[in-house]
Amino acid sequence: MNALPTPLALPGWTHTYSGKVRDLYVPEGADPATSPYLLVVASNRVSAFDFVLEPPIPGKGALLTALSNWWFSRIPLANHLATDGGAPAVPEAVADRAVVSRRLDMYPVECVVRGALTGSGLLEYQQTGAVCGIELPAGLSDGDLLDEPIYTPAYKAPYGEHDENITFERSVELVGADVATALRDASLKIFTEARELAAERGVVLADTKFEFGKDPVTGELVLADEVLTSDSSRYWDATAYFDESLSGSAKLASFDKQIVRNWLAANWDKQGEPPVLPGEIVAQTHGRYRELYVRLTGSEPDFAPPTA
Incomplete structure (x- = not known):
């Protein structure tokens, strides 16, 4: 991965870590x-093929934060947002794209739920007829909806390494039977309810990933990280998906950075540094993020639109 930009200096906070698209701080x-508190800042950075690209997508961090918070408010499960009276305020400079989170003991399991067969799940199915040990009917194609969503966890690898798809039995070995079962059951419940809501808004929720932690004081299971955003989920437009005259990318166009991946695949041989993204690709990508937010929430973003 290429070098990350210098993080913002935020009064009252100390920078501790930067990932490809997010920055973490603790109170000074x-x-x-x-x-007990972390400031999680969603940047406007966009990554693909293990590179952080230039330029960033203006407004991306704010859109993802707003959509995640919208979902948190609708999920009847404890989440990582710090709402107690002692939590410090989000700095004004990042008010639209940051949250203050309570510290959790995070589980090393990425909780993936698939309602459709596509992506890495499709590749595994084509090789073995199963996904993470779950046998699926023969003859499925890219984008086919599954009769019931399946839980296909992944082991969260150390920084710099790739996550590894695992079976449920392996997740039991990692976190114990009770926790593994709770992670699976919570993930399937949230996904099923979110998929129904998305369908009402004309959107197909194909798959998503959740992360959970344990409250170190109470032991409570807590939903953490971002949830059901364009970066953690695959959404398709229902009208295009169910249009029998369409196929391939026209049918499965997602509300995320797939536009960026497609452009890079056509304009870069993956040797050396990736090229700078053209202005129209940046604008189209922002448009897809924004469209999903409006489609799901039914409202325009209540923060200022990007100017650069």
């Missing part, structure tokens, strides 16, 4: 290892 003077 707090021990990063024990601070």
